[in-house]
Each structure stands twice: as structure tokens, then as C-alpha cells.
Amino acid sequence: MMPIGMSVVIITRNAASTLVSTLDALSEFGEVVIYDNGSIDETPSIAARYPNVSLHQGEFFGFGLTKRHAVSLAKNDWILSLDADEVPSKRLTTELRQWIASARSCDIGNVLRENSMLGRPVRHSGWGNDWLVRLFNRRDYNFNDAMVHESVEIDHKANIIQLPGCIEHAAVTDLSQFLEKINRYSTLRSNSGKLKKYSPGVIFLKSIFAFIRTYFFQLGVLDGWRGLVIAVANANGVFWKYIKFYNVK
Structure with a gap:
């Protein structure tokens, strides 16, 4: 089990086709916050099956503001932000255990996302070498208010650390x-x-x-x-x- 002190935060909308894989990979985390904004498929019922998942439902305010709201619902200050079609690798999960034991609030986790289309990795096309800030302490950092292509706002005080492992992203499962x-x-x-x-x-x-x-x-x-x-x-x-x-x- 992941040490107490870190929450995974996910926003969802009609994510039933990928959510099971994501939540199965997060069984070691004590809290997974899901903020669902208008799903009409089985997404809410899938989330309800997992004892470590806290399900919330509400409006969509744009990607940045919606993720900020979802972060506010977490019990812990350390946040790992994922999408409903992403899975952290086993190596990344192992590294997170070590991270939470000694991290400072100014530390920021930069993670490589490996994007795939119909089951095959895409190495180019703007999809390769896709490093993203996905781990942060909400006392110091959070998402911006961008409607689309949101990101975590950081400043000159941030200590950005590239974490071993990756996030496996099933970017496209149907054209x-x-x-x-x-x-x-x-x-x-x-x-x-x-x-x-x-x-x-x-x-x-x-x-x-x-x-x-x-x-x-x-x-x-x-x-x-x-x-x-x-x-x-x-x-x-x-x-x-x-x-x-x-x-x-």
C-alpha cells in the first residue's frame, strides 16, 4: 500500500472503456478522487466498485478549473494527476513510495507519458518525448485556468524532478x-x-x-x-x- 499522504485525482466523462485498467493499476493508493462531469455511460458505476475511490459528480468548468476543483476534493496535499485513460508503470509507483517519504512542498514531479494509438506506441507526430508535470503539492502549486491544454503552474522556486518510470497513455482506442x-x-x-x-x-x-x-x-x-x-x-x-x-x- 502506498504510504499515507498522496491522492490520485482524475476527472472523467464517458471513460468506461479505459477506466477499469486505470483503477486496477491504482489499487495500492489509499485515495483515488474521481470527479465525473456528465458521464452517460458506466463510468460512475465502475468507479463505485473500488473501495479506495471517492466519487464526486458535478459540472465541467473547462479542463483547468475542473481539475483544480477535483484537486480540492482530495484529503491529501500531495497530488498525482492522471487521466482516465492513463496507467502509471510499476516502476513509477515504486518511485512514488520513495518520493512521499522525503519530498518537500516545492518539489515537482515531471513524468514521461508514453502515448499509444490502437495499442501501438507513437514515437513522433508531437506525441513523443512527452514530459508532463503530474505530481505536486497543492499547498504550493495547482492547475491553471486554461479551458483546454491545461497545465500545472510552476514558478522559479519549484524543484522539478524527472521521475523514473512512465505513464502509459491509451490516447486513442477508436479513431x-x-x-x-x-x-x-x-x-x-x-x-x-x-x-x-x-x-x-x-x-x-x-x-x-x-x-x-x-x-x-x-x-x-x-x-x-x-x-x-x-x-x-x-x-x-x-x-x-x-x-x-x-x-x-
Whole structure:
């Protein structure tokens, strides 16, 4: 059992296809906080099966603010933030035991996330070498308020430590997830009030550049058809987040 003092925090929405694997891997943690925002599948009932899971349900405020709220529901100050399609490796879990025994509140855990699509790792396309701050003490740090692509805000006092092990991320288990994410994320970004309005021609050029950047500059071509799918999805995401400014009722 993981020493007392660390909580895993996860926000969920229709995560039934991956949540079992995630929660099975977290059996050693004393508290797993799940904040569900509107699931209509079996996500809540799956969470309720695990004795170490504390299930909460409520509104979605954007990814950053929703994760901040979920962090506030934890009993412990040390937070390991995961998504419902992520699993910590055994080595990472072992390292966390040592971490909690001597960590200071200014220490920040940087963790490598290994992203996979349909069961195969993606090494390029902007998905490789994906280091993320996922372990922090909420007394000193927390998520920012970004609607999409949220991150933990850190300052010059933070002592960033790269932890051995990794987070295994089943990023895509069905290609239709790309379409769902493009629609949801582009709406959130468009409604955030933080994007500049561009002409349709400029939007088209930005979309083309997003494809070129992913497929060529970020070596998506080396990921085979998966790299092509990611490049096209990125181009579509750029196109729709800007063109939705024109969605005037």
C-alpha cells in the first residue's frame, strides 16, 4: 500500500472503456478522487466498485478549473494527476513510495507519458518525448485556468524532478475519438475568448501549416498511417477552433 499522504485525482466523462485498467493499476493508493462531469455511460458505476475511490459528480468548468476543483476534493496535499485513460508503470509507483517519504512542498514531479494509438506506441507526430508535470503539492502549486491544454503552474522556486518510470497513455482506442475531441476541444477554445479572429484564408493556411508541422517537422511520417491520422486531426482541430468564430446565431 502506498504510504499515507498522496491522492490520485482524475476527472472523467464517458471513460468506461479505459477506466477499469486505470483503477486496477491504482489499487495500492489509499485515495483515488474521481470527479465525473456528465458521464452517460458506466463510468460512475465502475468507479463505485473500488473501495479506495471517492466519487464526486458535478459540472465541467473547462479542463483547468475542473481539475483544480477535483484537486480540492482530495484529503491529501500531495497530488498525482492522471487521466482516465492513463496507467502509471510499476516502476513509477515504486518511485512514488520513495518520493512521499522525503519530498518537500516545492518539489515537482515531471513524468514521461508514453502515448499509444490502437495499442501501438507513437514515437513522433508531437506525441513523443512527452514530459508532463503530474505530481505536486497543492499547498504550493495547482492547475491553471486554461479551458483546454491545461497545465500545472510552476514558478522559479519549484524543484522539478524527472521521475523514473512512465505513464502509459491509451490516447486513442477508436479513431472516432479524434472527431469527438476535435468538436469538443475546438468549441471550448473558440468560446474561451483568448483566440484571435482570422479571415477564412488565413485559417486555411494555418490548418495546412499544422499538417506540415506534424507530418514533416515533427516526423509524423515515421509513424506510418498513425502519423498521417494525427497530422490530419491536428489540421482539422486548428481549422475548426478558428472557423467557429463565424458560427453566429
